[in-house]
Amino acid sequence: MNQMQNRSLSFLFQIGGLILAVLFVTIILVLVDAKPLDAFRLIWEGATGNSTRVASVFVVWVPLLLVTCGLLATFTAGLWNIGIEGQITVGAIFTTGVMRLFLGSSVSPVIVIILSMLAGMLGGAIWAALAGLLKTFGGVNEIFGGLGLNFIATALNIGLIFGAWSRPGIASMSGTEPFPEQFWLPTFQGFRISLWSIGFAIIGLVIIYFLLQGTHFGLRLKAVGKGIKSAFRMGIPTWQHMMLSFVICGLFAGLAGAIQVTGVYHRLIPSISSGYGFMGLMIAMLINFQAIWLAPIALFFAALNIGGIQLPIVMKLDSALTGVLQGSLVLFVLLMQGVKQRFAEKK
Amino acid sequence: MNKKFAWTVIALLMVMVLVLSACQPAATPAAPAEPAESEAPAEPEAPAEEFVFGMLLVGPYNDKGWSQAHYEAGEYVEEKVPGTKMIYLDRVNTADRPGTTAAQLAEELVQQGAKLVIFNSDDMKDDAVEFTKNNPEIFIIHASGDTIWAEGENYQALPNMANLMGEMEYGKMMAGCDSALHTQSGSIGYLGPLINEETRRLAASAFLGARYCWENYLDKDPADLRFRVTWIGFWFNIPGFTEDPTQVANEFINSGVDVIISGIDTTEGLVEARKATSEGKKVFAIPYDFVGACEEAPDVCIGVPYFNWGPSYVRYISNAIQGKWESTFEWMPPYWQDINNVDMTPVGYVSGPAMSEDAKPLLDKFIAELAGGLNLWSGPLNYQDGSKFLAEGEVATDVEIWYLSQLLEGMEGRSE
The missing domain is CATH 1.10.287 (Helix Hairpins)
Structure with a gap:
């Protein structure tokens, strides 16, 4: 054929x-x-009906896209990075932590935002590297290691929100004290979406596309993913490549967590990952791990998320x-x- | 090859668009799904002056607790104020609706025609304030909030917001008294939600009521009364994020507690009390928030303090319709002539089927004393750490009660 x-x-x-x-x-x-037709139409209009809704779709699209970008790196290396949720969460924790350091300081907010987002990427990368280390040196399958690390990240997050970082006199799951407005990623007037975060998403997509399609590294990663033994015989340092793919994925996941903190919630909340990690896994499988499909399919998933809000309001559906x-x-x-x-x- | 891929993507998306948009012409005109665009008129079949109010409920609308009390108040408004229609969204919290914010969801209610939006949780305070500022033409009721209380600590002038709260302190005192009258072991457990000013003052109120009835009606030594508070971390159980209230209730029961007072929005305390009772222990429970909460386990339910938001919502919504809106903070005491009058009282207390014959007249006596002006927020009263809260003869101000900074001396459990 x-x-x-x-x-x-x-x-x-x-x-x-x-x-x-x-x-x-x-x-x-x-x-x-x-009525199925009403429901589908409602979802469609809920996602595209006006500019506010479209902006909300992009608020979901950005972290979803970034997370899935990261997952393409691990999937290419043949790895199931289930720990992605924890990597987003730890990214958000690091971002919050650095931002807290600068509360009340005279450092320019731009620098604070940049530093805290970089810290978020670092946090995600560290958490991913842990899963990688467990896999490479501990012989722990990345699925189980990732699951365990997810639980630890959640526990850490809740511990901080409920304890050390709680609002004065308050211990609540509603999250930490919101950051002052100058620490927020600047948004479009009247909309929730930040041009900056859209920019990060597009840059991230371009980077991952060329990294995987256009570089030697991407090719070797693919070889590792297709068959680790033959890749090793070909002289590719396999475990190093696997570790690197984990770290790349963690950087992306950490950035998504950082954007959730600086651009969406402006504070740390218990469910800061919003389930985007697992949704990203679904998208990656759906697009058969091809970066070219990623942006539109992630947009479609984000639109479903936002459009679905209408179902309970209008049709009393979940x-x-x-x-x-x-x-x-x-x-x-x-x-x-x-x-x-x-x-x-x-x- | 990549070009081909791109074409496939575009084609696939176009099919999706076709599938989705194909539904459009098929919609019947009677469908209630027509979302009101900003400039479009409201639903065609509705009278022109229909007033839509929206409600954001933090929990499920049928939680037999806090959110259901609000939901049924909304139905009460629809019934009492002609031409009003409620739209609502429940489970508005970031765990149940990941990736959304309450302010964003309120916008969606406005898109569907709401001219007044009720935020029903203190958890939504930041979002309620943000939304209020961004939507000056919409009326906002933030239940349990204090933003526009001029004497309060978080005061901001927001002319389109109102804050309403029932003086549940009285309801909790009755619950405390009721539990003191029923406990055999002298050990009461308070199933607390998250920790903040509101939850501290409510737990403390229950303690004050319990101690008063224990000491004055049963002639027992207050030192023999154990009052323990355990917080789960949110208003209801969110698996993986909060402590499990079922487990907390069981720990209470296993450590000798025989009356569980619930401070959370759901009925786990009641359910576990019934389970223990069916296993031969004798454990009672007092749920919270919703007048019908006892139905979950009537045989162990000795009473429930509840909110009755209907009358105050009717007042505010009618005023909004008639152009008489006022941005006020109201902390509403029970209607003392009849604390269970559904058209008058903001807060009530109904006895449950498990209430004992001996306790009933004593509780009624306590309620009558409260109605007559008995104030349990009077000195001498110490904070949990032993520091002085109120001196002999001193009475707490509203601000001191609302922003109670610690539990009281004699209570066990975390203060913050």
């Missing part, structure tokens, strides 16, 4: 996956006595429905890939 045919076949099967996912959600909607759509989309597209492979083998 030639390339061209193969591609269009792939495409057909992916569309099939999409249709199946939509069908699946439609059936759920019918079962709960809701917002989690959009999560079901996202999850089933991934499942059905993967399923169709499997079906396609079978189909191709028979030929």
Whole structure:
């Protein structure tokens, strides 16, 4: 079978996956006595209906995109970086910590923001490196190591919010004291989104695209991902590459956490990662680890998140429905890939 | 090859757009889903003067607690003020709705036509203030907030915001008294939410009520009364983020507590008390917030202090409609003539089915004393660390009570 045919076949099967996912959600909607067309239209309008909503979609898109960029590096090296949630969280913790150091100081807020975001990236990288060390030197599968590190990061975060960093006289899960406005990433007048964070996302995407597609390093990483033993025989220092991919992913995750603190919540909250790490894993699988698909699919997922807010307000449906759509989309597209492979083998 | 990829992406997205937009013409005109754009008129079938009010509930609308009390007050408004319609969003907290903020969600209620928005949690204070500043044409009620209290510590002048709170201190005193009248072990557990001024003063009120009835009605030594507070970290259980209230309730029971007073928005204390009772122990519980909370486990429920937001919401919403809005802070005591009058009282206390025959007249006596002016916030009273709060004969001011900085002497548990 030639390339061209193969591609269009792939495409057909992916569309099939999409249709199946939509069908699946439609059936759920019918079962709960809701009008599916109304629900889909509501999600669409909830995400695109006006400029405020579009801006809100981008507020989700930026960290989602950054996190998934990072995950592409680990996936390329054949690693399942489940610890991504913890890496976002630790990034946010580091950002908050550095920012707290400068509260009330006379240092320019621009420098404080830059320093705290760099600290966030460092934090994410450290947490990712821990997962990498556990894998390389401890023989702990990165999935289990990552899960454990996620729990520790959450516990650390809650401990700080409820204890050392709590508001004076208050111990609450609603988070730390909000930072003064000069420490916020500047936003568009009247919107929640910062041009800076969009800029970071685009730069991040370009970097990861060229790193993976256009460099020797990316090629070697791919070799490690395809088969660690043969890569080793080819003379590629395998564990170093794996460690590096963890660190790269951690930098991205830490940056996402830093943006959550400086650009979205302006404080540290218990669920600072907003589940973007796990959502990023889904997106990475959905796009078959190809950076070229990342921006639009992440946008689509972000739009579903924001559009879903309308469901409980207008139709008394649970917002989690959009999560079901996202999850089933991934499942059905993967399923169709499997079906396609079978189909191709028979030929 | 990459070009081909790009084309595939675009094609896939176009299909998505088609799938989604294909739904548009199919919508029937009767669908209530039509979101009101900023300049578009409200829903066509509604009368022109319909007044939509929105509500952001921190917990589920049917939590048998704080949020349900608000939700049912909204239904009460719809019933009492013709032409009003409630829209709401529940579970408004960053754990349940990751990636969103309360201010952002309030904007969505406004997009759907809300002209007045109720923020129902102190947890939303920063967002409520931000939203109030950004939306001067929208009326905001922040329940349990203190932002526009001129004597308060967080005062900001916001002409479109009102702060409402029931004087639940009285309800908690009744709950405390009720628990003192029922405890056999002399050990009361207070299932606390997060720690702040509000929760400290409510826990302290329960303690004051318990000690008063223990000492004056049962003639027992206050030193024999154990009052323990354990905080879970939020208004309700968020697995992985808060302590599990079920576990806390069990720890209480296992360490000899036989009455659990709930300070949280949900009914775990009640449920665990029933479980223990069915296993042969005798444990009672007092839930919180919602008049119907006892229904969850009537056989162990001795009473519930509850909020009745309906009358005050009716007042504020009618005023907003009639152009008589006032930006006021109200801390509303019970309607003492009848603390369970649904059309009058902001705060009430109903006895539960498990209330004992002996305790009933004593509790009624206590309520009558409170109605007659009994003030338990009077000296001598010390803070938990032993430092002086109120001297002999001194009475606490509203500000001192609202911003109570520590638990009181005799209470066990974290103060901050």
